[in-house]
Amino acid sequence: MxxxxxxxxxxxxxxxxxxxxxxxxxxxxxxxxxQPTPLRAAPHAAARLGVASVLVKDESSRLGLPSFKILxxxxxxxxxxxxxxxVAESSTPVLADxxxxxxSHPLQLVAATDGNHGRAVARMAKLLGLRAHILVPHDxxxxxxxxxxxxxxxxxxxxxxxxxxxxASAALADDTHLVISDTSWPGYMxxxxxxxxxxxxxxxxxxxxxSEQDLPAPSVVAAQIGVGAFAAAMVRAFAxxxxxxxxxxxxxxxxxxxxxxxxxLVTIPDPQDSIMAGLNCGTGSPVAWPDVSxxxxxxxxxxxxxxxxAMRLLASDGIVSGESGAAGLAGLxxxxxxxxxxxxxxxxxxxxxxxxxxxxxxxxxxxxPAPQAI
Numbered sequence: 001m002x003x004x005x006x007x008x009x010x011x012x013x014x015x016x017x018x019x020x021x022x023x024x025x026x027x028x029x030x031x032x033x034x035q036p037t038p039l040r041a042a043p044h045a046a047a048r049l050g051v052a053s054v055l056v057k058d059e060s061s062r063l064g065l066p067s068f069k070i071l072x073x074x075x076x077x078x079x080x081x082x083x084x085x086x087v088a089e090s091s092t093p094v095l096a097d098x099x100x101x102x103x104s105h106p107l108q109l110v111a112a113t114d115g116n117h118g119r120a121v122a123r124m125a126k127l128l129g130l131r132a133h134i135l136v137p138h139d140x141x142x143x144x145x146x147x148x149x150x151x152x153x154x155x156x157x158x159x160x161x162x163x164x165x166x167x168a169s170a171a172l173a174d175d176t177h178l179v180i181s182d183t184s185w186p187g188y189m190x191x192x193x194x195x196x197x198x199x200x201x202x203x204x205x206x207x208x209x210x211s212e213q214d215l216p217a218p219s220v221v222a223a224q225i226g227v228g229a230f231a232a233a234m235v236r237a238f239a240x241x242x243x244x245x246x247x248x249x250x251x252x253x254x255x256x257x258x259x260x261x262x263x264x265l266v267t268i269p270d271p272q273d274s275i276m277a278g279l280n281c282g283t284g285s286p287v288a289w290p291d292v293s294x295x296x297x298x299x300x301x302x303x304x305x306x307x308x309x310a311m312r313l314l315a316s317d318g319i320v321s322g323e324s325g326a327a328g329l330a331g332l333x334x335x336x337x338x339x340x341x342x343x344x345x346x347x348x349x350x351x352x353x354x355x356x357x358x359x360x361x362x363x364x365x366x367x368x369p370a371p372q373a374i
Contacts (some may be wrong), residue, residue: 060354
């Protein structure tokens with residue numbers, strides 16, 4: 001099990017960071033009701049960190065779900081289905097057209113999840129008239145399992161952690177079961193790469209909002225890691241601009257920090273059981289690793305108490321953020337001195353989820369908001 005620490009990335013090489021793929025933008029903008037999620041000022045967080053400003057990309061409500069994950073799941077599902085069906089991709093894709101192509105195909109979408117990715121895949125299945133089978137680790141909180149079933153998904157609880165759920169989902173792949181995973185393994189790279197590309201919509205929104213609102217460009221960006229898909233998207237958007245990107249993981253799931261020290265991907269021992277459930281991974285994603293290893297300035301491993309502190313601080317700024325959602329800010333709070341943050345710094349964090357575990361949120365923050373509309 002890891003310990004709370006911050007390390008400088010020994011593998012950093014910005015020349016190896018790939019550019020942002022913006023192909024998903026037209027797809028997401030074509031969705032009914034699409035609008036960019038807000039970029040909110042967080043003055044209490046800025047005062048605590050001693051910086052000029054903190055901006056928070058608030059993903060507590062994204063296309064009807066309480067997480068950013070629908071961006072990657074939707075784009076990857078679209079591209080995977082087009083390939084599976086032999087249908088040409090459109091420059092302005094519409095889900096209704098794809099659903100019509102699926103009428104005679106008895107497909108089931110399959111995914112492993114700690115909550116948000118699986119719910120997004122299940123929502124895509126519902127929108128396309130397909131079935132969904134979602135595999136989850138044994139310690140997933142009941143509220144997140146309930147939301148998967150509310151999406152109409154078949155849910156299987158796997159005897160093990162997230163990595164075990166991933167292995168079980170991979171074993172189901174066949175002609176009628178299409179795996180939509182946000183992590184990769186040898187022989188399965190394209191779909192997780194498309195998930196990263198889907199998150200490009202979020203990063204492009206941030207860049208556009210900063211320009212449109214005449215806000216200062218960030219000097220420091222925090223990015224939650226998990227398997228690395230989201231972190232890879234953030235690195236592509238910001239590290240190439242010379243901005244410091246700080247990768248954040250739980251001490252109980254610091255697999256990418258361990259990989260940076262080892263110089264290659266490694267698998268850390270079980271269990272991965274932080275309250276930051278969306279980051280509870282034992283192995284980084286090979287398709288995300290090149291960007292994450294090349295672009296991160298440093299890696300931070302934080303404890304559950306750090307995430308809880310960050311949740312309460314974001315709440316003081318009017319932002320509802322779940323345990324994984326607050327992890328990026330948690331990394332900056334835990335190591336503000338070591339990171340040498342100053343009054344000249346402008347900080348960007350992404351709150352990647354809302355209160356996806358209402359019971360946990362109420363225990364930590366003290367007041368649970370009304371459930372997100374779906």
